[in-house]
Amino acid sequence: MSETNGKKRILSGFQDFLPEKMMARKRIIGKIKSAYELFGFLPQETPVLEYADLLLGKYGDNDKLVYQFRDKGDRHVAMRYDLTVPLSRVVQMYANDISFPYRRYQVGMVWRADKPGKGRYREFMQIDADIVSDSSMLADIETIFLDLQIMKSLSIDATVRMNDRRILDSLADICQIPANTNSSLFRIIDKYDKIGMSGVMDELRKVPFSKEILTIVKQYLSISGTNDEVLESLRKLLGNSSSFQVGYDCLSAINNALKDADTSLASYRIDPTIARGLDYYTGLIFETTFNPDPEYGSICSGGRYDRLIKGFDGNSLPTVGVSIGLDRLFAAMESINLISQIKTTTQVFIVNFGNQYLGEYLRLAADLRGNGISVEISPDASKLKKQLRCADVKGIPNVILMGSDELEQGKVVVRSMIDGSQAVIERKDIASHRFGIAS
Amino acid sequence: MSETNGKKRILSGFQDFLPEKMMARKRIIGKIKSAYELFGFLPQETPVLEYADLLLGKYGDNDKLVYQFRDKGDRHVAMRYDLTVPLSRVVQMYANDISFPYRRYQVGMVWRADKPGKGRYREFMQIDADIVSDSSMLADIETIFLDLQIMKSLSIDATVRMNDRRILDSLADICQIPANTNSSLFRIIDKYDKIGMSGVMDELRKVPFSKEILTIVKQYLSISGTNDEVLESLRKLLGNSSSFQVGYDCLSAINNALKDADTSLASYRIDPTIARGLDYYTGLIFETTFNPDPEYGSICSGGRYDRLIKGFDGNSLPTVGVSIGLDRLFAAMESINLISQIKTTTQVFIVNFGNQYLGEYLRLAADLRGNGISVEISPDASKLKKQLRCADVKGIPNVILMGSDELEQGKVVVRSMIDGSQAVIERKDIASHRFGIAS
Numbered sequence: 001m002s003e004t005n006g007k008k009r010i011l012s013g014f015q016d017f018l019p020e021k022m023m024a025r026k027r028i029i030g031k032i033k034s035a036y037e038l039f040g041f042l043p044q045e046t047p048v049l050e051y052a053d054l055l056l057g058k059y060g061d062n063d064k065l066v067y068q069f070r071d072k073g074d075r076h077v078a079m080r081y082d083l084t085v086p087l088s089r090v091v092q093m094y095a096n097d098i099s100f101p102y103r104r105y106q107v108g109m110v111w112r113a114d115k116p117g118k119g120r121y122r123e124f125m126q127i128d129a130d131i132v133s134d135s136s137m138l139a140d141i142e143t144i145f146l147d148l149q150i151m152k153s154l155s156i157d158a159t160v161r162m163n164d165r166r167i168l169d170s171l172a173d174i175c176q177i178p179a180n181t182n183s184s185l186f187r188i189i190d191k192y193d194k195i196g197m198s199g200v201m202d203e204l205r206k207v208p209f210s211k212e213i214l215t216i217v218k219q220y221l222s223i224s225g226t227n228d229e230v231l232e233s234l235r236k237l238l239g240n241s242s243s244f245q246v247g248y249d250c251l252s253a254i255n256n257a258l259k260d261a262d263t264s265l266a267s268y269r270i271d272p273t274i275a276r277g278l279d280y281y282t283g284l285i286f287e288t289t290f291n292p293d294p295e296y297g298s299i300c301s302g303g304r305y306d307r308l309i310k311g312f313d314g315n316s317l318p319t320v321g322v323s324i325g326l327d328r329l330f331a332a333m334e335s336i337n338l339i340s341q342i343k344t345t346t347q348v349f350i351v352n353f354g355n356q357y358l359g360e361y362l363r364l365a366a367d368l369r370g371n372g373i374s375v376e377i378s379p380d381a382s383k384l385k386k387q388l389r390c391a392d393v394k395g396i397p398n399v400i401l402m403g404s405d406e407l408e409q410g411k412v413v414v415r416s417m418i419d420g421s422q423a424v425i426e427r428k429d430i431a432s433h434r435f436g437i438a439s
Numbered sequence: 440m441s442e443t444n445g446k447k448r449i450l451s452g453f454q455d456f457l458p459e460k461m462m463a464r465k466r467i468i469g470k471i472k473s474a475y476e477l478f479g480f481l482p483q484e485t486p487v488l489e490y491a492d493l494l495l496g497k498y499g500d501n502d503k504l505v506y507q508f509r510d511k512g513d514r515h516v517a518m519r520y521d522l523t524v525p526l527s528r529v530v531q532m533y534a535n536d537i538s539f540p541y542r543r544y545q546v547g548m549v550w551r552a553d554k555p556g557k558g559r560y561r562e563f564m565q566i567d568a569d570i571v572s573d574s575s576m577l578a579d580i581e582t583i584f585l586d587l588q589i590m591k592s593l594s595i596d597a598t599v600r601m602n603d604r605r606i607l608d609s610l611a612d613i614c615q616i617p618a619n620t621n622s623s624l625f626r627i628i629d630k631y632d633k634i635g636m637s638g639v640m641d642e643l644r645k646v647p648f649s650k651e652i653l654t655i656v657k658q659y660l661s662i663s664g665t666n667d668e669v670l671e672s673l674r675k676l677l678g679n680s681s682s683f684q685v686g687y688d689c690l691s692a693i694n695n696a697l698k699d700a701d702t703s704l705a706s707y708r709i710d711p712t713i714a715r716g717l718d719y720y721t722g723l724i725f726e727t728t729f730n731p732d733p734e735y736g737s738i739c740s741g742g743r744y745d746r747l748i749k750g751f752d753g754n755s756l757p758t759v760g761v762s763i764g765l766d767r768l769f770a771a772m773e774s775i776n777l778i779s780q781i782k783t784t785t786q787v788f789i790v791n792f793g794n795q796y797l798g799e800y801l802r803l804a805a806d807l808r809g810n811g812i813s814v815e816i817s818p819d820a821s822k823l824k825k826q827l828r829c830a831d832v833k834g835i836p837n838v839i840l841m842g843s844d845e846l847e848q849g850k851v852v853v854r855s856m857i858d859g860s861q862a863v864i865e866r867k868d869i870a871s872h873r874f875g876i877a878s
Contacts, residue, residue, distance in 0.1 A: 018533060019482055045456040049450055358580075369478070
């Protein structure tokens with residue numbers, strides 16, 4: 001009868017986050033948020049459920065991955081698939097209340113009815129930042145700077161790889177591929193990282209594209225060198241196409257701006273093999289490779305999409321943005337021990353020597369908490385050894401011992417659970433004592 | 440055809456949070472989280488979707504309010520209705536990985552297919568903290584202290600009203616009401632705040648309960664005075680029931696512990712009219728009245744439930760906890776202007792005097808951001824007046840002017856958007872300048 005047979009199970013592709021992992025995730029989210037805020041982005045939130053209408057038709061073949069159902073009022077509703085389409089709704093609904101250019105970020109779960117696998121979940125977290133209604137090249141540059149800033153904040157050795165849809169358009173143009181088959185070309189190029197040059201050639205042949213096209217695409221994908229050299233090679237190959245110049249200018253501007261930027265561990269390069277799967281991009285596109293293990297795929301991606309978001313009057317609002325999949329980023333960082341595992345934020349554990357002292361323990365806890373020190377009081381007066389083990393298992397770095405002797409003398413004993421050292425401190429001075437934190 | 444007629448609409452009972460409101464919510468959430476952490480609670484997160492099995496049967500008549508559907512794999516799934524039932528699953532699944540007593544908090548949306556109304560949403564945020572596997576009276580006391588701490592952190596004038604299910608059990612006992620009709624008695628008492636004494640008497644008559652019962656309940660609900668007096672009156676009325684003593688001891692212990700606590704604006708009282716609707720409570724129960732306008736109902740509630748959560752072996756784990764409905768709390772605080780509305784966290788707006796200076800602006804922004812100062816650069820070199828208006832509308836408190844003159848002299852002009860004052864600062868010193876924040 002019951003799908004769970006009375007067992008308490010979690011749905012496949014979904015995750016629980018117990019405190020240790022949750023705190024590690026929160027630290028990463030916090031650093032990303034701080035970077036977003038340094039760049040003037042402000043937080044926004046939208047519902048988990050939307051009218052299905054809003055979402056369907058936006059994700060091409062992936063529409064089938066949208067969680068959807070009829071609610072009790074027989075409305076056709078869907079769970080949010082990304083944070084971009086809800087942003088488009090918000091901008092159109094509240095265009096009069098928003099100050100443009102609108103720099104907003106959103107941290108939120110999204111749901112996709114995909115086959116769960118290693119690092120692929122049905123519920124996963126996206127952390128997006130977008131600049132809405134800003135067609136300036138400055139916005140493109142700032143987006144790349146933001147990506148680099150995030151990698152720096154997280155101490156990640158990464159490479160931001162940039163291209164421009166208008167460069168790809170000019171490739172299609174030079175290949176004389178009509179606009180309606182453009183996207184099949186781009187989608188094949190997008191697989192380059194996974195299937196390599198010969199794989200790309202095979203797929204192009206299957207479409208089928210002509211031998212001449214294959215030759216040009218091969219030349220295009222083989223372009224390499226310094227950023228200046230890549231730009232020059234692109235000009236030589238595609239400069240005759242009318243759509244080339246504006247893409248070239250964008251990448252050149254970013255390249256120039258980046259030349260004297262402090263990028264810490266992260267590097268950047270103009271990379272013609274970057275295409276991005278989504279149809280809606282119109283200008284700059286970028287991905288971020290995790291250098292210690294590129295197999296993780298892009299850990300921070302985005303680009304310019306000038307036609308998806310519309311204002312109140314229906315006119316398009318040019319937008320550029322960045323999206324981070326937290327679960328993938330976390331897995332990548334974890335793989336090289338970049339995640340510090342802290343078991344607790346609690347600083348002090350008060351040993352309980354008997355309920356007759358409860359009032360004293362509560363006052364002690366109140367004094368400490370009043371000074372911003374986090375405290376847990378042992379619930380029962382079990383053996384000291386057992387209580388110390390409890391503090392140890394929880395990873396709480398400091399224990400306070402206050403029994404009848406200490407109470408008589410107006411003192412407390414502070415024991416470090418890290419090195420076992422003990423200090424006797426006046427009870428009245430305890431709130432100003434500097435307690436260590438777990439690390 | 441389409442439910443939305445192509446219009447971009449939000450579902451009824453759901454909310455978007457634009458930055459201003461979102462930041463205000465985040466500040467309140469942050470204060471509540473900090474209070475939880477001071478008391479040694481750690482964060483946990485669970486999925487939005489669960490097997491429907493887990494949820495259904497847990498909420499009595501309210502089961503019908505659970506959002507549920509069949510997913511693409513034909514699993515019967517449901518959206519989380521509260522944070523307590525998922526906690527029970529987590530504890531049972533990961534009992535071996537959790538250090539008990541388990542102090543966890545969770546911040547998360549929950550969904551109820553209820554009729555939306557003023558302050559009542561279908562998607563709303565709960566902020567819960569629970570101590571799992573702790574039957575000590577200390578845990579009950581700490582939970583009340585925590586409630587008071589939160590009210591203090593939020594500067595709210597509130598009254599924590601406490602009772603104990605075992606006191607109510609003894610009332611049922613004295614009334615000779617059999618255990619299986621207990622809950623109808625408690626549910627009627629729970630309405631006392633809304634329908635008053637005569638309303639309660641009417642409903643009791645309808646059940647029907649006898650005249651003798653009505654007399655005792657009326658005596659019970661009329662008990663008032665200081666906490667010590669209330670406890671004494673309860674003893675006189677119910678002391679002969681065997682279940683009375685343990686409830687009395689619990690409330691006495693809390694009362695004694697609270698006597699010398701610093702509760703700031705908030706107060707507390709033992710209140711026999713508190714009953715709580717949910718069946719699962721077994722001991723302490725409490726609600727928190729927002730004194731400036733009690734009509735908001737309880738802004739922080741909870742109690743002890745010793746039978747809902749089970750360990751790996753199926754044995755019950757005694758638990759006490761607190762739950763805050765953020766939307767109601769926010770509305771209450773907003774009604775008396777306790778919410779500070781800050782438009783932005785961005786501190787500096789850099790005026791754009793022309794794209795020829797873009798490199799300079801980017802370097803300036805990088806210097807400031809490197810020192811933790813949040814910066815937005817104006818995207819285009821429009822008229823100064825227009826750019827200043829943009830900064831003003833966004834509420835950014837400081838503007839930097841750096842045109843050809845300033846660049847030549849190695850200086851920048853910092854203008855306060857709050858009082859219009861200007862200061863000329865050396866370009867090299869700008870990163871250490873103390874910029875104001877919006878307020």
